[in-house]
Amino acid sequence: MSGMKTDIKLIDENGKRIDGRTFDQIRPIKIEAGILERADGSAYIEWGGNKIIAAVYGPREVYPKHMQDPSKAVLRARYNMAAFSVDERKKPGPDRRSIELSMVISNALSSVVFLEQFPRTAIDVFIEVLQADAGTRIAGLTAASVALADAGIPMKDLIVGCAAGKVENTIVLDLNKEEDNFGQADLPVAIIPRTKEIVLFQMDGDMIEEEINRAMDMAINASLQIYELQKDALKRKYFNIVQEDELQ
Amino acid sequence: MEKIREIVLPGEEIILGENKPGNGIYVENGKAYVEYLGVKSIKSGYVNIIPLSGRYQPQKGDKVIGKIVDIMSSNWVVDINAPYLAPLHVNDTPWKVDFGDTSKYLNVGDTILAKVMSVNEVKQVWLTLKEPGLRKLQGGHIITVSPTKVPRIIGKDGSMIKILKEMTNSKIYVGQNGIIWVEGTTESILKVVGAIRLIEREAHIIGLTDRVKEYLSKSKKENDVE
Numbered sequence: 139m140s141g142m143k144t145d146i147k148l149i150d151e152n153g154k155r156i157d158g159r160t161f162d163q164i165r166p167i168k169i170e171a172g173i174l175e176r177a178d179g180s181a182y183i184e185w186g187g188n189k190i191i192a193a194v195y196g197p198r199e200v201y202p203k204h205m206q207d208p209s210k211a212v213l214r215a216r217y218n219m220a221a222f223s224v225d226e227r228k229k230p231g232p233d234r235r236s237i238e239l240s241m242v243i244s245n246a247l248s249s250v251v252f253l254e255q256f257p258r259t260a261i262d263v264f265i266e267v268l269q270a271d272a273g274t275r276i277a278g279l280t281a282a283s284v285a286l287a288d289a290g291i292p293m294k295d296l297i298v299g300c301a302a303g304k305v306e307n308t309i310v311l312d313l314n315k316e317e318d319n320f321g322q323a324d325l326p327v328a329i330i331p332r333t334k335e336i337v338l339f340q341m342d343g344d345m346i347e348e349e350i351n352r353a354m355d356m357a358i359n360a361s362l363q364i365y366e367l368q369k370d371a372l373k374r375k376y377f378n379i380v381q382e383d384e385l386q
Numbered sequence: 387m388e389k390i391r392e393i394v395l396p397g398e399e400i401i402l403g404e405n406k407p408g409n410g411i412y413v414e415n416g417k418a419y420v421e422y423l424g425v426k427s428i429k430s431g432y433v434n435i436i437p438l439s440g441r442y443q444p445q446k447g448d449k450v451i452g453k454i455v456d457i458m459s460s461n462w463v464v465d466i467n468a469p470y471l472a473p474l475h476v477n478d479t480p481w482k483v484d485f486g487d488t489s490k491y492l493n494v495g496d497t498i499l500a501k502v503m504s505v506n507e508v509k510q511v512w513l514t515l516k517e518p519g520l521r522k523l524q525g526g527h528i529i530t531v532s533p534t535k536v537p538r539i540i541g542k543d544g545s546m547i548k549i550l551k552e553m554t555n556s557k558i559y560v561g562q563n564g565i566i567w568v569e570g571t572t573e574s575i576l577k578v579v580g581a582i583r584l585i586e587r588e589a590h591i592i593g594l595t596d597r598v599k600e601y602l603s604k605s606k607k608e609n610d611v612e
């Protein structure tokens with residue numbers, strides 16, 4: 139949706155964005171682990187105006203059976219937007235966009251999970267966007283990786299991401315809805331924080347090489363900040379359990 | 387047990403020192419990293435990660451409670467709350483079963499107390515009933531808990547489960563897979579269910595045993611008044 143015409147001034151004379159942030163500031167983020175009773179692992183994230191729940195089930199038997207792989211587990215992520223998550227009611231069910239996002243998120247998560255440890259099984263990840271405010275794929279992926287860790291699934295590392303983009307010829311970090319709709323480019327990046335390997339990289343709009351490099355650096359630096367929030371969310375949930383062990 | 391107990395998360399680096407990497411640790415480029423969420427423990431020269439969450443992973447020798455979900459001519463298929471269904475072959479039962487007569491002994495929906503006989507490298511699980519104490523469970527009530535909470539319900543050297551059994555006058559079997567079977571009067575089953583939920587919920591608060599005792603004796607008095 140980038141590049142739509144608008145009269146809104148996205149960046150003012152002082153370099154402040156419409157929500158008062160500077161060009162290299164991320165929106166406030168809140169992550170909580172283990173919020174669902176019935177799921178094996180779950181997480182809830184609030185990222186600016188985004189509200190997303192991620193749930194993990196498995197490893198469990200694969201249905202339909204023909205999808206099962208005798209050498210490793212299959213990781214199936216499903217990204218879904220609630221009908222009420224956007225201004226204009228979204229028609230429920232998978233569409234072109236959510237099918238693609240499910241695929242890129244599955245691929246990103248598959249790159250860190252030790253799938254060989256669970257041959258013939260499926261790990262199902264459900265990402266439900268309750269309220270959307272730009273950058274949901276990255277927020278969903280960030281929550282999904284916390285949910286996987288909460289489910290006790292063996293993985294190389296958590297996955298964390300952030301978006302950057304171009305608005306009024308300025309490279310800015312973590313676009314909000316207005317900037318996403320009326321800006322010039324949007325570039326979501328997700329990384330493995332320890333090795334800085336890229337697991338998801340997409341771009342909507344136009345940027346030159348120099349701009350992409352700058353945007354990527356900014357997104358990676360911001361991702362590392364968000365990584366700390368992910369770790370904090372998990373440690374908060376499990377702190378009590380360990381405390382008691384120490385006393386025994 | 388070991389003194390050092392800290393929460394570790396996937397991807398965290400572990401300094402091994404003199405020790406060797408054990409469960410839940412992977413080595414990459416000569417450095418060791420954590421595989422899943424858990425607590426670090428060092429035991430006899432190995433660094434292990436004890437998981438704090440996750441599904442039941444069958445291990446040889448575990449006693450589990452399972453439900454029959456399918457019947458074949460010479461084996462049953464049992465759901466043991468693990469990522470995989472586990473077969474039970476007629477040769478591993480104490481009965482002499484004729485070919486095709488499997489449904490005479492165990493039917494779909496029956497519950498059994500079985501033992502994990504073997505787990506191979508592709509995670510195929512085989513169960514056995516050929517040991518004293520292992521049998522079909524008739525009647526009773528099933529409670530499901532997280533497999534990571536099983537050690538708390540059993541308690542140190544079975545202390546917690548002993549209290550539950552003695553104070554409620556019920557028969558209890560706890561499967562390593564987080565499935566618990568209780569038999570007794572309706573009141574005692576309700577009491578056990580309540581106590582187990584209390585253990586699950588408040589496992590991290592000190593003095594758990596005392597609180598469970600208090601809970602059980604209190605509900606006893608209340609029952610007497612009624």
